[in-house]
Amino acid sequence: MRRVVGIDIHRTFGEVVFWEAGKLRHGGRVDMTRTGLEGFGKSLQATDEVVVEATGNSMAVSRVLSPFVARVIIANPLQVKAIAHAHVKTDKVDAGTLASLHAAGYLPEIWTPDVATERKRRLVARRYQVVRHRTRLKNEIHAILHAHLIPKCPHADLFNARGRAWLARQPLPDDERSAIDRHVCELDRLADDLDILDREIAQGALDDQAIKRLMTITGVNLTVAAGVMAAIGDIGRFKSPGKLVSYFGLNPRVRQSGLGAAHHGRISKIGRSHARAMLVEAAWAAAKAAGPLHAFFVRIRARRGHQIAAVAVARKLAVLCWHLLTKDEDYLWARPALVANKTRAMELQAGKPQSKGNQRGPAYAYSVKTLRDQEMQIAEQAERNYARFVDRWKVRPRKNRREGARVPQTGKA
Numbered sequence: 001m002r003r004v005v006g007i008d009i010h011r012t013f014g015e016v017v018f019w020e021a022g023k024l025r026h027g028g029r030v031d032m033t034r035t036g037l038e039g040f041g042k043s044l045q046a047t048d049e050v051v052v053e054a055t056g057n058s059m060a061v062s063r064v065l066s067p068f069v070a071r072v073i074i075a076n077p078l079q080v081k082a083i084a085h086a087h088v089k090t091d092k093v094d095a096g097t098l099a100s101l102h103a104a105g106y107l108p109e110i111w112t113p114d115v116a117t118e119r120k121r122r123l124v125a126r127r128y129q130v131v132r133h134r135t136r137l138k139n140e141i142h143a144i145l146h147a148h149l150i151p152k153c154p155h156a157d158l159f160n161a162r163g164r165a166w167l168a169r170q171p172l173p174d175d176e177r178s179a180i181d182r183h184v185c186e187l188d189r190l191a192d193d194l195d196i197l198d199r200e201i202a203q204g205a206l207d208d209q210a211i212k213r214l215m216t217i218t219g220v221n222l223t224v225a226a227g228v229m230a231a232i233g234d235i236g237r238f239k240s241p242g243k244l245v246s247y248f249g250l251n252p253r254v255r256q257s258g259l260g261a262a263h264h265g266r267i268s269k270i271g272r273s274h275a276r277a278m279l280v281e282a283a284w285a286a287a288k289a290a291g292p293l294h295a296f297f298v299r300i301r302a303r304r305g306h307q308i309a310a311v312a313v314a315r316k317l318a319v320l321c322w323h324l325l326t327k328d329e330d331y332l333w334a335r336p337a338l339v340a341n342k343t344r345a346m347e348l349q350a351g352k353p354q355s356k357g358n359q360r361g362p363a364y365a366y367s368v369k370t371l372r373d374q375e376m377q378i379a380e381q382a383e384r385n386y387a388r389f390v391d392r393w394k395v396r397p398r399k400n401r402r403e404g405a406r407v408p409q410t411g412k413a
Contacts, residue, residue, distance in 0.1 A: 005069075014029065052074055073107065075108060075109050116204075123197060219285035228278065231275035244319075250314055250318055286313055287310060
C-alpha cells in the first residue's frame with residue numbers, strides 16, 4: 001500500500017505526518033541531524049515517498065533519506081502556500097498538507113540538482129554575496145565623503161593606488177578616518193576571498209563545454225556563464241525558451257479578465273535572482289559592443305528607455321542561451337579572437353601557467369589590431385543588417401475587442 005511521509009522541516013527538528021489510505025497520522029518529531037535522520041530513515045519502508053519543503057537544509061535531508069525510501073520530493077514553498085492556504089497553521093498541519101498534496105498529485109515540486117551543479121551554485125552564491133558586501137562598503141565610504149562635503153575623486157577609481165592616496169589626504173574627523181581605514185582593510189580581505197572563489201569557479205569551468213559555449217556570446221564572461229549554468233543545471237528540463245525566461249523572472253506580468261485586452265507590466269522577478277542579475281550585467285556589456293544585440297538595445301531604448309532596453313537584452317540573452325545549449329551550437333556572431341581571449345583568461349584564472357618564449361596561442365589574435373578590427377567590422381555589418389531587417393517590419397492594425405475599433409500596432413515587440 002502506498003504511503004507518503006510529509007516532514008515540516010525546521011532548524012533543529014522536523015514534524016512528521018504519514019498519509020496512508022486517505023488518512024493522516026502524526027508520526028512525532030525527528031532531529032535535524034545526520035544521526036537522527038538516518039535512524040528515522042531505517043524505520044521507513046523502501047516504497048515510501050518523503051515530501052519536504054525547499055529550505056536551506058532540504059537538500060541535505062534529501063541526500064540522507066534517499067537511500068532508505070523510493071523517492072524524496074522537494075516542494076516549492078511559494079506554490080504550496082498559494083494552493084493550500086489554511087486559517088489554522090501548525091507544524092502538523094503543514095506536514096499533513098505536504099503529504100496530502102503529493103498523494104493527490106497536486107504538489108508543485110522543484111528540480112533537485114546533482115552534486116556538481118549544487119557545488120557550482122554554492123560557489124556562485126558565495127561570490128555574489130562577496131561582491132554585494134564589497135559594494136556596500138564602497139557605498140559607505142562614498143557616503144562619508146559626501147557627508148563632509150568632500151568633492152568627487154579626480155581619478156577614475158577611488159580604490160586603486162592613486163585613489164587611495166587621494167583619499168588619505170582628505171580632511172576628515174578621526175572617527176570617520178578610522179571607519180574608512182577599517183572599510184579599506186575589509187575591501188582588501190574581500191578581494192582575496194574573491195580571487196579564491198574566481199579560481200575555484202574557473203577550475204570547474206575548464207572542462208565544461210556548456211560554459212565555453214555561452215562565453216561565445218558578446219558580453220558574457222566566465223562569471224556570467226558559470227552563474228547561468230549553475231542556475232540552469234540540465235537544459236533539458238526547459239521545453240522552450242519561454243520556460244527558461246520565466247525561470248529567470250525576466251517574463252512580464254500579464255493581467256487579463258474577460259474580453260478585455262491583456263495588460264503587460266513589469267517583469268515578474270520570480271526565480272533565480274543571482275542569474276537574473278548576471279544576465280542584466282551581461283546585457284549592459286553587450287549593449288556597448290557592436291553587433292545585433294547592440295542594435296536591439298538601441299531600438300528598444302528609442303521607445304522605452306535604457307533601463308527597460310537593458311532588461312529586454314537580458315531576456316534576449318536568456319533565449320540565446322536556450323538555443324545554444326539545446327542545439328549544441330556556438331553564437332553565430334561570435335568574435336573568435338575575443339572568445340579565445342576570454343578562454344585564455346579563464347585558464348590563467350584557474351591557475352594554468354603562462355606561455356613563455358615565442359609560443360602563440362589562439363588568444364594572440366586579439367592583440368593584433370588588424371585582426372581585431374576585422375572582427376569589429378563583421379560585427380558592425382551584422383548590426384546594420386539587423387537594423388535593415390527591423391526597418392522592413394510593417395505596422396499591422398490591432399483590433400480592440402472592447403470597442404470593435406482597430407488601432408495601429410507594430411509588427412514585432
